[in-house]
Amino acid sequence: MVQVVVWGSLRAATNGAATVEIEASNFKEVLAQLEHRYPGLKPQFERGVSLAIDGTIYRDAWFTPIKPDSEVVLMPLMVGG
Amino acid sequence: MALDNKRDFKIVGTRVPRPDGVDKVTGRAQFGADKTAPGMLIGQILRSPHAHARIISIDTSAAEALNGVKAVITSADFDKASSAGNQDALDNCMARGKALYDGHAVAAVAAISATVAKQALKLIKVDYEVLPHVTEVEDAIKTDAPIVQEGRQAADTPAGLSQNITHQMSFGHGDLDAGFAKADLVIERSFKTAATHQGYIEPHACLATMGPDGKADLWCCTQGQYFVRELCADFLGMETSQLRVTASEIGGGFGGKTTVFIEPVALALSRKAGKPVKITMTRDEVFKATGPTISSYSDVKIGMTKDGRITAAHALLRYQGGAFPCGTIEFGLMSAFAAYDLDAVQAEGFNVMTNRPRQAAYRAPGAPVAIYPVESVVDELCQQLDLDPLDVRLKNAARKGTKSSYGPTFDEIGLVATLEAAKAHPHYTAPLGPNQGRGLSCGFWFNFGGNTCVSLNLNADGTVGIIEGNPDIGGSRASISQMAAEELGIPYEHVRTIIADTSSLGYNDITDGSRVTFAVGLATIKAARDAIQKMCARVAKLWDIDEDAVIWEDGFAKPAGPNAGAFEPMSIAEIAAIANSTGGPIAGHHEVNANGAGVSFGVHLVDLEIDPETGFTTILRYTVFQDAGKAVNPDYVEGQMQGGAVQGIGWALNEEYIYGDDGLLQNPGFLDYRIPVASDLPPIEAVILEIPNPGHPYGVRGVGETPIVPPLAALSNGVSRAIGKRMFELPMSPPKILKTIKG
Amino acid sequence: MSNIHVTTTLNGDQVEYLCEPQETLLDVMRDRLDMTGAKEGCGSGDCGACSVTMNGRLVCSCLVLAAEAEGQEVETIEGMADGETLHPLQQKFLDHAALQCGICTPGFLVAAKALLAKNPDPTETEVRYWLAGNLCRCTGYDKIINAVMDAAAEMRGA
Numbered sequence: 017m018v019q020v021v022v023w024g025s026l027r028a029a030t031n032g033a034a035t036v037e038i039e040a041s042n043f044k045e046v047l048a049q050l051e052h053r054y055p056g057l058k059p060q061f062e063r064g065v066s067l068a069i070d071g072t073i074y075r076d077a078w079f080t081p082i083k084p085d086s087e088v089v090l091m092p093l094m095v096g097g
Numbered sequence: 098m099a100l101d102n103k104r105d106f107k108i109v110g111t112r113v114p115r116p117d118g119v120d121k122v123t124g125r126a127q128f129g130a131d132k133t134a135p136g137m138l139i140g141q142i143l144r145s146p147h148a149h150a151r152i153i154s155i156d157t158s159a160a161e162a163l164n165g166v167k168a169v170i171t172s173a174d175f176d177k178a179s180s181a182g183n184q185d186a187l188d189n190c191m192a193r194g195k196a197l198y199d200g201h202a203v204a205a206v207a208a209i210s211a212t213v214a215k216q217a218l219k220l221i222k223v224d225y226e227v228l229p230h231v232t233e234v235e236d237a238i239k240t241d242a243p244i245v246q247e248g249r250q251a252a253d254t255p256a257g258l259s260q261n262i263t264h265q266m267s268f269g270h271g272d273l274d275a276g277f278a279k280a281d282l283v284i285e286r287s288f289k290t291a292a293t294h295q296g297y298i299e300p301h302a303c304l305a306t307m308g309p310d311g312k313a314d315l316w317c318c319t320q321g322q323y324f325v326r327e328l329c330a331d332f333l334g335m336e337t338s339q340l341r342v343t344a345s346e347i348g349g350g351f352g353g354k355t356t357v358f359i360e361p362v363a364l365a366l367s368r369k370a371g372k373p374v375k376i377t378m379t380r381d382e383v384f385k386a387t388g389p390t391i392s393s394y395s396d397v398k399i400g401m402t403k404d405g406r407i408t409a410a411h412a413l414l415r416y417q418g419g420a421f422p423c424g425t426i427e428f429g430l431m432s433a434f435a436a437y438d439l440d441a442v443q444a445e446g447f448n449v450m451t452n453r454p455r456q457a458a459y460r461a462p463g464a465p466v467a468i469y470p471v472e473s474v475v476d477e478l479c480q481q482l483d484l485d486p487l488d489v490r491l492k493n494a495a496r497k498g499t500k501s502s503y504g505p506t507f508d509e510i511g512l513v514a515t516l517e518a519a520k521a522h523p524h525y526t527a528p529l530g531p532n533q534g535r536g537l538s539c540g541f542w543f544n545f546g547g548n549t550c551v552s553l554n555l556n557a558d559g560t561v562g563i564i565e566g567n568p569d570i571g572g573s574r575a576s577i578s579q580m581a582a583e584e585l586g587i588p589y590e591h592v593r594t595i596i597a598d599t600s601s602l603g604y605n606d607i608t609d610g611s612r613v614t615f616a617v618g619l620a621t622i623k624a625a626r627d628a629i630q631k632m633c634a635r636v637a638k639l640w641d642i643d644e645d646a647v648i649w650e651d652g653f654a655k656p657a658g659p660n661a662g663a664f665e666p667m668s669i670a671e672i673a674a675i676a677n678s679t680g681g682p683i684a685g686h687h688e689v690n691a692n693g694a695g696v697s698f699g700v701h702l703v704d705l706e707i708d709p710e711t712g713f714t715t716i717l718r719y720t721v722f723q724d725a726g727k728a729v730n731p732d733y734v735e736g737q738m739q740g741g742a743v744q745g746i747g748w749a750l751n752e753e754y755i756y757g758d759d760g761l762l763q764n765p766g767f768l769d770y771r772i773p774v775a776s777d778l779p780p781i782e783a784v785i786l787e788i789p790n791p792g793h794p795y796g797v798r799g800v801g802e803t804p805i806v807p808p809l810a811a812l813s814n815g816v817s818r819a820i821g822k823r824m825f826e827l828p829m830s831p832p833k834i835l836k837t838i839k840g
Numbered sequence: 841m842s843n844i845h846v847t848t849t850l851n852g853d854q855v856e857y858l859c860e861p862q863e864t865l866l867d868v869m870r871d872r873l874d875m876t877g878a879k880e881g882c883g884s885g886d887c888g889a890c891s892v893t894m895n896g897r898l899v900c901s902c903l904v905l906a907a908e909a910e911g912q913e914v915e916t917i918e919g920m921a922d923g924e925t926l927h928p929l930q931q932k933f934l935d936h937a938a939l940q941c942g943i944c945t946p947g948f949l950v951a952a953k954a955l956l957a958k959n960p961d962p963t964e965t966e967v968r969y970w971l972a973g974n975l976c977r978c979t980g981y982d983k984i985i986n987a988v989m990d991a992a993a994e995m996r997g998a
Contacts, residue, residue, distance in 0.1 A: 024268055059253045060251075097461060124920075572940060739982045739983070740980045767882050774972040775971045
């Protein structure tokens with residue numbers, strides 16, 4: 017099981033939970049599981065999301081492995097100027 | 098990834114001349130507007146004179162009948178875009194149904210000369226139904242405000258808000274009430290910032306050629322030729338393979354050239370006319386219809402103990418990003434408190450649509466106006482509690498292991514080292530005179546890596562060509578050539594880096610997010626390693642030993658040790674000369690979606706003096722401190738730090754989009770929208786720190802965006818201390834400062 | 841609308857062109873004479889990217905009508921280097937990394953050359969005020985000022 021931290025305004029979609037526990041071993045599985053379990057996250061997923069895994073921010077990196085004790089934080093899709 | 102930056106660099110870290118330098122000092126460099134084609138037509142765009150109006154009808158017949166006019170187009174000449182985001186970009190290029198802001202494009206012509214094109218624009222008859230408009234954040238959020246676009250709220254936006262609010266978000270952790278209860282002093286303030294423009298000196302320009310066979314070529318100034326191709330192909334219903342986009346030299350972008358404005362219009366005109374079409378924006382068009390950043394209206398509340406520990410922090414940020422939904426609020430909310438290690442923190446806010454041009458990214462988008470109110474309140478707390486502002490920041494600074502305000506735990510970050518460098522610098526303790534003040538602020542940006550593809554070709558004489566796909570906006574060809582030369586062990590002059598068109602190299606993300614020196618550099622190093630491996634394999638065959646018995650050192654293949662055999666090292670030139678006989682051409686490639694860019698922090702110090710009679714600000718001294726990980730070319734790292742600081746100074750003191758009650762932009766020109774000039778400024782000292790980024794083989798960290806963040810609060814804090822009263826609004830033009838002084 | 845015939849001297853060469861009455865010198869150089877070194881940043885004389893000299897006087901070529909160049913001597917960025925030898929200002933701009941995107945560079949070089957012709961030993965403040973008519977958005981001006989000061993010193997010594 018992996019603990020995933022969701023940011024404040026998304027907690028409406030996770031029944032108020034700041035951290036949710038899901039079965040996933042990589043980036044892609046985290047997103048698939050989250051969307052399956054919490055359909056209310058879909059609008060944000062359509063806008064785009066990144067994942068911070070142990071402090072490093074990943075964008076569209078499906079096969080990045082996630083260990084059970086990894087810190088996983090959902091973030092908006094990173095862009096720049 | 099292994100950090101191998103413990104090596105002694107020979108070329109990385111030196112101030113080599115840039116490869117495009119001579120072209121740029123002689124006028125030979127070709128920018129967007131410098132290209133022509135045989136039989137070329139001139140395209141011009143008709144723009145809305147109203148802030149908000151329904152387009153009842155457009156009659157183009159008189160324009161089409163004018164001698165010399167070859168094509169007239171409207172939104173009807175484009176396909177439906179494949180996504181909501183793309184449709185917004187298209188509708189911003191050409192209004193569909195409604196004109197959403199002063200200067201919104203409604204039609205375009207192509208004619209044999211600029212004179213004829215201008216006449217033709219006057220002959221297009223647009224029947225408008227003028228609608229009520231809204232341009233300011235505080236008006237647009239009211240539930241009875243004119244609605245800019247119906248039905249654009251995100252599905253997860255709470256009900257009952259103005260329909261102009263597109264999405265609402267919050268980030269943070271901890272118990273705010275408990276945190277504020279522990280504070281000895283809590284300060285809550287409201288702040289406003291004006292919209293600014295990226296202000297690149299080169300207006301958007303492009304040359305489009307589309308033949309009857311559907312094949313098209315587009316030359317344009319852009320930060321990302323691949324993204325231009327994706328959008329234009331979508332809007333014109335083309336396969337991407339049929340559209341080749343070539344990025345010209347780019348005359349500044351700062352985020353403003355990360356989307357399209359005129360490029361699809363030129364392509365559609367060329368398709369209709371059957372001839373090449375060139376469009377060059379005027380400065381007036383650049384101001385009215387491209388770029389601007391968000392404007393904001395924010396409340397920040399911070400609690401602090403008597404000894405300077407922050408106990409809780411809250412921000413409510415309200416951004417307007419023009420007439421379309423805009424995600425910049427997300428980065429503002431995540432950036433606001435990034436510099437601090439906080440137990441209780443929350444940043445919440447929303448984006449609201451207005452009848453202004455669609456916001457485009459501007460250097461660390463969203464962060465400057467989020468960090469400005471936070472750093473202002475921290476400074477006021479320091480003043481009221483009589484604490485040293487640098488000590489307070491050191492006491493509360495985010496560091497390795499800090500749970501950041503936006504969620505993840507920080508790895509190695511350079512903030513504490515940067516603050517300590519500022520504290521140790523003579524600037525911090527230099528004496529100040531009457532009417533003078535010293536301002537300080539931290540800054541932050543995420544940085545990222547992204548999709549990158551690099552090829553490296555070994556030439557027959559042992560020199561090397563690098564093909565990369567990111568427009569060089571501030572000297573990146575130099576730093577990429579340096580990294581290739583370093584890795585291969587050959588002279589810098591033996592490497593030439595070129596920027597590929599979209600048909601010559603795999604996909605690359607836009608030049609943005611401070612990603613190029615990091616990600617393209619990383620891919621270049623890996624491409625060089627790929628080529629080295631191939632060269633070693635060829636030599637191993639020649640020597641008839643195992644591949645892993647050959648090593649690469651300083652531009653030579655050598656036997657790995659005495660057991661490998663006694664062979665004379667072979668130079669890259671010797672290997673290249675016989676490549677065709679040892680297996681054919683030698684090239685290295687690397688493709689990657691680079692992660693591990695590493696966040697970036699900076700600290701700025703400013704001394705300034707206020708004329709109490711006029712409210713005019715003179716900047717006396719300015720010093721930038723920033724962690725570059727490893728400065729590949731220190732000249733251009735300093736250049737980023739100095740240039741970003743000065744853009745921030747403009748944002749703080751002068752720059753402002755001014756709308757009249759009629760919803761029309763009142764200052765679309767450099768005379769009335771005043772960016773800093775040389776005589777406004779002192780020397781800008783840049784102090785580079787090098788705390789290696791573990792995510793890059795040489796420790797490189799992006800540097801381009803962070804420097805624009807601190808100046809807003811640094812200047813505001815300096816002015817507030819100089820006049821003895823706090824400032825809460827940008828820009829701090831002389832009348833506003835005078836008004837505050839007179840109270 | 842009838843075109844006007846103009847004879848002028850551009851970087852020492854006599855040239856002739858036809859132009860419309862409202863065309864600027866910048867338009868004609870860029871669109872009719874293939875001299876794209878001068879840039880249009882604003883078209884209103886605010887940015888200095890189109891700087892040239894006419895009879896030695898620094899002007900914004902976007903504010904000069906092409907017809908006004910009749911009989912004048914115009915110098916542009918294209919005439920600044922002597923064959924393969926860069927002008928000291930050009931060399932110092934490279935040495936000091938005084939450019940990032942480079943769009944404003946031709947204008948700065950022409951303007952700085954005009955300054956040094958009038959005042960070979962300017963103070964830093966004089967350089968900053970003289971170049972206040974040239975906008976640069978990338979550099980913060982620091983390295984540009986250093987390059988001009990260094991070029992001035994070298995030219996005085998030469």
